[in-house]
Amino acid sequence: MKKFIILIPVYNDFKSLFQLLDNIDFQIKDWNAEVSVLIVDDASTELRPKIKSNISNIKSISIMNMKNNRGHGRCIASGLRFLSEKNEFDYVIIMDGDGEDRPEELYLLFNKSKENPLKTITANRIKRSEGIFFKFLYECHKVLTYIFTGKLIKFGNYTCLPKDVAKQLSQEACIWNSFSGSVEKIIADKISVPSFRGKRYFGPSKMNLLNLLVHSFSIISIFKKDVMIRSIFILLIYCFFILQNLSFIMLLPVFSLIIFIISIIRISFRENINELKNALQNIKNIEILKSNQ
Numbered sequence: 001m002k003k004f005i006i007l008i009p010v011y012n013d014f015k016s017l018f019q020l021l022d023n024i025d026f027q028i029k030d031w032n033a034e035v036s037v038l039i040v041d042d043a044s045t046e047l048r049p050k051i052k053s054n055i056s057n058i059k060s061i062s063i064m065n066m067k068n069n070r071g072h073g074r075c076i077a078s079g080l081r082f083l084s085e086k087n088e089f090d091y092v093i094i095m096d097g098d099g100e101d102r103p104e105e106l107y108l109l110f111n112k113s114k115e116n117p118l119k120t121i122t123a124n125r126i127k128r129s130e131g132i133f134f135k136f137l138y139e140c141h142k143v144l145t146y147i148f149t150g151k152l153i154k155f156g157n158y159t160c161l162p163k164d165v166a167k168q169l170s171q172e173a174c175i176w177n178s179f180s181g182s183v184e185k186i187i188a189d190k191i192s193v194p195s196f197r198g199k200r201y202f203g204p205s206k207m208n209l210l211n212l213l214v215h216s217f218s219i220i221s222i223f224k225k226d227v228m229i230r231s232i233f234i235l236l237i238y239c240f241f242i243l244q245n246l247s248f249i250m251l252l253p254v255f256s257l258i259i260f261i262i263s264i265i266r267i268s269f270r271e272n273i274n275e276l277k278n279a280l281q282n283i284k285n286i287e288i289l290k291s292n293q
Contacts, residue, residue, distance in 0.1 A: 001032065001033055001034055002033045002034070002090040002091065002113075003033070003034045003036070003088065003089045003090045003091075004031075004033050004034065004035045004036070004089065004090065004091045004092075004093060004110075005035075005036050005037070005038055005083060005087065005089045005091070005092050005093070006024060006035065006036070006037045006038070006092075006093045006094075006095065007038050007040065007076065007079045007080070007083070007092055007093070007094045007095075008020070008037065008038070008039050008040070008094075008095060008096070008097045009039075009040045009042060009072040009075035009076055009079070009096070009097065009157075010039055010040070010041055010042065010044070010097040011041075011042040011043075011044055011069065011072070012044045012045060012046045013097060013098055013202070013203070014044070014046065014048050014049060015201070015202050016097060016098045016099055016200065016201040016202050016203070017039065017097045017098075018049075018051060018052075018053065019099065019201045019202070020095075020097055020098075020099060020103060020201070021037065021051070021053065021055060021058070021061065022053050022055070023099075023103040023104075024037070024058065024103045024106065025053075025055045025056065025057045025058050026057075026103075027103045027104060027106045027107065028057050028058070028106065028110075029057045031057075031107075031110060033110070034059050035057065035058055035059060036058065036059045036060045036061070036062070036089075037058055037060070037061045037062070038062050038063075038064060038079055038082075038083065039061065039062070039063040039064065039097070039289075040063075040064045040066065040075040040076070040078060040079045041063055041064065041065045041066060042066055042069050042070060042071065042072065042075045043065070043066045043067065043068055043069040043070075043284075048063075051289055051290055055290055055292075056292065058290070058292065059291070059292050060288065060290065060291045060292065061288075061289040061290040061291075062286055062287065062288050062289065063286070063287045063289055064078070064079060064082060064283055064285075064286050065283070065284040065285050065286075065287065066078065066282055066283060066284060067282050067283070067284045068282055070282065072096070072157070073175075073176070073177070073178060073179055073218070074176050076094055076157060076175075076179050077170070077175045077176050077179070078280070078282065078283065080092065080161075080166055080169055080170040080175070081170040081280060082280060082283065083166065083170075084166055084167040084170040084171075085170075085280070089163055089166075090162070090163055091113055091160055091161065091162055091163065092160070092161045092163075092166045093106065093109055093159070093160045093161075094157050094158065094159050094161070094179070095157065095158050096156075096157055096158070098200045098201060098202075099198050099199065099200050099201035100197055100198050100199070100200060100205075101123070101156075101157065101158040101195075101198065102195070102196060102198040105123060105158075105193070105195055105196075108123070108193040108194075108195075109121050109123065109159075109160040109193060110160075112160070112191065112193055113160050113162075116191055117162065118162055118164075118189070119162070119189050119190055119191050120159060120160070120161055120162065120165050120183065120187045120189065120190035120191075121159060121160040121190065121191055121192065121193060122154075122155035122158075122159050122183065122190055122191075122192045122193075123155055123156075123158035123159065123192070123193055123194075123195035124154040124155050124192040124193070124194060124195060125154055125155065125156070125195055125196075125197055126194045126195065126196065127196045127197065134205075137212055138212065141212050141213075141215065141216045144216050144220075145216055145219050145220060147230065147234070148220045148223070148226070148227050148230050148231070149219070149220055149222075149223040149226050149227065149230070150223075150226055150230065151181075151184050151185075151219075151223065151226075153180055153181065153184050153219065154192075155180055155183075155192065155195075156180055157179055157180065158195060159183060165187055168186065168187075169182060169183070169186065169187075172186055174186075174222045177218045177221055177222055178215075178218040178219045178221070178222055180219065181218065181219035181220075181222040181223070182222060185222055185223060
């Protein structure tokens with residue numbers, strides 16, 4: 001029987017998390033597999049209530065409490081590192097804890113893993129639930145990422161990783177900056193399932209324009225060589241086709257953008273190396289919230 005661990009980062013949103021756990025428990029009831037859940041609590045400031053639901057199909061629910069708030073991406077990286085060194089499993093499924101990664105689609109990942117046991121499976125977005133304005137901004141994010149990296153990344157955190165892939169990713173420094181960007185860069189042998197972006201169970205979305213920009217630059221910073229080459233190419237095109245009378249003032253906006261992106265790449269690389277070295281030192285403790293042994 002295959003062992004699946006579902007890895008869920010969370011910060012304060014425990015009401016949504018517990019709703020998700022109930023839905024996961026229902027969705028996996030017919031799986032011929034052992035399913036456990038590891039929650040990575042990103043140093044939440046709200047008091048965590050006790051689990052009151054009657055969860056019967058999930059074998060165990062553990063929570064890894066972080067000492068400091070590091071963001072969802074680095075919680076995922078810490079969780080993968082911990083699982084790779086401490087746990088036995090066959091697959092890790094990563095999903096957000098607010099309902100936007102729909103548990104109704106877990107069976108797609110499960111079935112695909114049976115058909116392709118050695119491949120990484122990504123849940124590629126074919127439809128989103130946000131408003132028109134945010135959808136426009138998200139398309140701008142994808143265009144910006146594509147211009148500087150040449151990669152059109154259609155998936156987020158919602159993925160199914162075979163054990164060897166999870167271990168490989170946990171050793172890569174770039175995963176501390178962007179999970180989806182790291183999967184796109186490092187894992188060539190991957191397939192996808194269609195995914196609809198769900199609505200949050202409770203409260204408004206936490207993604208805003210600033211977070212979207214940070215998300216874009218986090219992905220861009222992973223593709224160092226591509227960004228360097230494409231930045232030079234963009235600058236040459238800008239000079240040749242747009243500027244007839246070159247002046248420093250007219251070139252300043254393009255130079256500034258390129259220097260800004262390159263600076264982010266260099267700073268991120270140094271930070272990522274330090275994060276990798278101290279991967280497990282930011283873990284406060286591990287709690288068992290529920291066990292159906």
